[in-house]
Amino acid sequence: MDFLHGQLANVQTHLSFVQKDPIDWKLYVQVFSWTVTLFESYLLLRQYPLYSKTAPPPALEKDFEPGAFEKSQAYGKDKAKFALFSGLYKQAVDSSLLQFGFYPWSWQAAGSLIQKLGYGPQYQILQSIAFVFILYFLSTIPTLPLSWYGTFVLEEKHGFNKTTPKIFVTDLVKSWAIAFVFGAPFLAIFLKIFQWAGDRFVPWLMAFMISFQLIMVILYPTVIQPLFNKLSPLGDGDLRQRIEGLATKLKFPLKHLYEIDGSKRSSHSNAYFFGLPWSKHIVIFDTLIQQSKPEEVEAVLAHELGHWYFMHPTKMLVISQLHIFTILALFPAFLHAPPVLTSFGYPAYVAKNPPTIVAFLLFQMILTPVEAVVSIAMNAVSRKFEFEADRFAVELEGRVKATAGEKEAEGMGDMGERLGRALISLHVKNLSTVWVDWLYSAYHHSHPTLTERLKGLEQLQVAKEKKEL
Ligand SMILES: [Zn+2]
Numbered sequence: 374m375d376f377l378h379g380q381l382a383n384v385q386t387h388l389s390f391v392q393k394d395p396i397d398w399k400l401y402v403q404v405f406s407w408t409v410t411l412f413e414s415y416l417l418l419r420q421y422p423l424y425s426k427t428a429p430p431p432a433l434e435k436d437f438e439p440g441a442f443e444k445s446q447a448y449g450k451d452k453a454k455f456a457l458f459s460g461l462y463k464q465a466v467d468s469s470l471l472q473f474g475f476y477p478w479s480w481q482a483a484g485s486l487i488q489k490l491g492y493g494p495q496y497q498i499l500q501s502i503a504f505v506f507i508l509y510f511l512s513t514i515p516t517l518p519l520s521w522y523g524t525f526v527l528e529e530k531h532g533f534n535k536t537t538p539k540i541f542v543t544d545l546v547k548s549w550a551i552a553f554v555f556g557a558p559f560l561a562i563f564l565k566i567f568q569w570a571g572d573r574f575v576p577w578l579m580a581f582m583i584s585f586q587l588i589m590v591i592l593y594p595t596v597i598q599p600l601f602n603k604l605s606p607l608g609d610g611d612l613r614q615r616i617e618g619l620a621t622k623l624k625f626p627l628k629h630l631y632e633i634d635g636s637k638r639s640s641h642s643n644a645y646f647f648g649l650p651w652s653k654h655i656v657i658f659d660t661l662i663q664q665s666k667p668e669e670v671e672a673v674l675a676h677e678l679g680h681w682y683f684m685h686p687t688k689m690l691v692i693s694q695l696h697i698f699t700i701l702a703l704f705p706a707f708l709h710a711p712p713v714l715t716s717f718g719y720p721a722y723v724a725k726n727p728p729t730i731v732a733f734l735l736f737q738m739i740l741t742p743v744e745a746v747v748s749i750a751m752n753a754v755s756r757k758f759e760f761e762a763d764r765f766a767v768e769l770e771g772r773v774k775a776t777a778g779e780k781e782a783e784g785m786g787d788m789g790e791r792l793g794r795a796l797i798s799l800h801v802k803n804l805s806t807v808w809v810d811w812l813y814s815a816y817h818h819s820h821p822t823l824t825e826r827l828k829g830l831e832q833l834q835v836a837k838e839k840k841e842l
Contacts, residue, residue, distance in 0.1 A: 374576065389706065393712070396712065399471065399472075405741050410460055416813040424446050428442065432824065433797065436797045445801070476734070480500075480723065483507055497728055501560065505556070544601060566581060575701050582694075606630065629654045631657070635659060644658060644673050665798055669794055672789075683762070689754070703736075707732050707733075709732075710727065711725055751819070763792065763826060770788065792830060793830045807822075807823055
C-alpha cells in the first residue's frame with residue numbers, strides 16, 4: 374500500500390502546477406468541448422453522402438427486398454441530420470451553462486435549499502447531493518424535446534416507435550426516481566470516503582466502486598430492468614431446446630432463459646446474457662425471435678456465448694477499472710486547487726476550500742479530450758472482441774467435437790453461415806446503415822460494420838474448410 378501511495382504522490386508532484394498557476398480552465402474546457410463536437414459534426418458530414426448511394430454493397434445486393442435498401446438509406450439520412458442538429462444544440466446549451474455561471478449558481482442554490490430544510494453549510498455531503506440533483510434535473514430539461522422528437526417523430530416516421538407518450542413520461546419519472554434512490558446513497562458514501570481517507574482515498578474508493586458495480590450486476594436485471602420491461606421465461610419449443618443444448622455442450626451455467634418485451638418500446642432487436650460466474654441468465658428480445666428463424670437465433674446466441682467463453686465482459690470490466698483508477702490517481706491535484714474553481718466563476722469563499730463534488734465535476738470537464746481518445750480505444754477493443762466471438766461461432770463445431778464428441782457437434786458446421794444470415798436480417802429489419810465511412814465508424818461504433826463482419830465470417834469459413842481437408 375505504501376508503494377502505491379508513494380507512486381501516487383509522485384504523480385501529484387508533477388501536477389502541482391494545478392494548485393498554483395492561474396490557468397483559464399474554463400476557456401480550455403470551452404475550446405476542447407467545441408473541438409470534440411465539431412469533430413463529431415465533421416464525421417457526420419463525411420458519413421452523410423453515403424446515404425445517397427442508390428445500391429447496397431455488391432455482397433449484400435441479394436439480401437435486400439425491393440425498397441428495403443432505399444428505406445434504410447432514408448432512415449440513415451434522417452438520423453444523421455438529427456444527430457448533427459442535436460450534437461450542436463447540446464453543445465451550445467452546455468457551453469452557455471458553463472459560460473454564464475450555471476455551475477457556481479447550482480452550488481449556491483443547493484446551499485439555500487438545504488438551509489430551508491434547516492441544515493447549514495457544514496453539511497457538505499447533503500449540499501453535494503442537492504447540487505448534483507439540481508444539475509442533473511435542470512440540465513436534462515433542454516434535451517427533453519430532442520428525445521421526444523427522436524422517439525415520436527423520427528423513429529415513428531420509419532416505423533420503429535412503439536412507445537406511447539404515457540410510457541415516455543413514466544419512463545422518465547422512473548429513471549429520475551432510480552437515479553435518486555441509487556444515486557444519493559452512492560454519492561454519500563463516495564464523499565464520505567474522501568472525508569475519512571483524506572488523500573489516501575484511491576484504493577478505498579476503488580474497492581467501493583468495484584463492490585457497487587458488482588451489486589448493480591445483481592440488482593439491475595432483478596430490480597431495475599423489470600420496472601421498464603417484462604421478462605418472461607422463454608416458451609418450450611425448438612428455440613429453447615437449441616439454446617439449452619448449446620449451453621450444456623459448452624458448460625455455460627445457464628440458470629434462466631428469458632424473453633423480453635423489447636417491442637413495447639421499439640422494434641430494434643437484440644440478445645444478451647448476464648449474471649454471476651456460476652449462474653447466468655440469457656435474455657432474448659421478442660423482436661429477434663419474431664424476425665429470425667430459430668436456427669439463426671441459435672447462431673446469435675453462439676456468438677454471445679463466445680463473449681462468455683473468452684471472458685470479454687470480465688476483460689472489459691478490468692479495462693474500465695484501470696480507466697477509473699487512472700482518473701482517480703490524477704484527481705488529488707485538482708481536489709485542493711482554488712485556482713481551478715476561481716476560473717469557473719466560483720466565489721473566493723467556496724474556492725478557498727473546494728468542495729470535493731465541485732472539484733470532481735470540474736476535473737471531469739477538464740478530462741473531456743482525454744475521454745474522447747479513451748472511447749476510441751475502447752471501441753477498438755470491443756470490435757476485436759466482436760470478431761473473436763464471431764470466430765467462436767464459426768469454430769463451434771470443432772470445439773464441441775473435441776469436448777463433447779462427434780455426435781454432439783452434429784449440425785453445427787454451418788453456424789457461421791447462420792450467424793451471417795441472422796446479422797443480415799437484423800440489419801435489414803433494423804434499417805441499419807450498410808455504407809459506413811471508416812473514420813465515422815472507428816469513432817462511434819463498438820461493433821464492426823456488417824460488411825466487415827460478413828467478410829470476416831467468410832474468411833473464417835474458408836480457413837476452417839481448408840483445415841478440414
Ligand atoms: Zn457481440
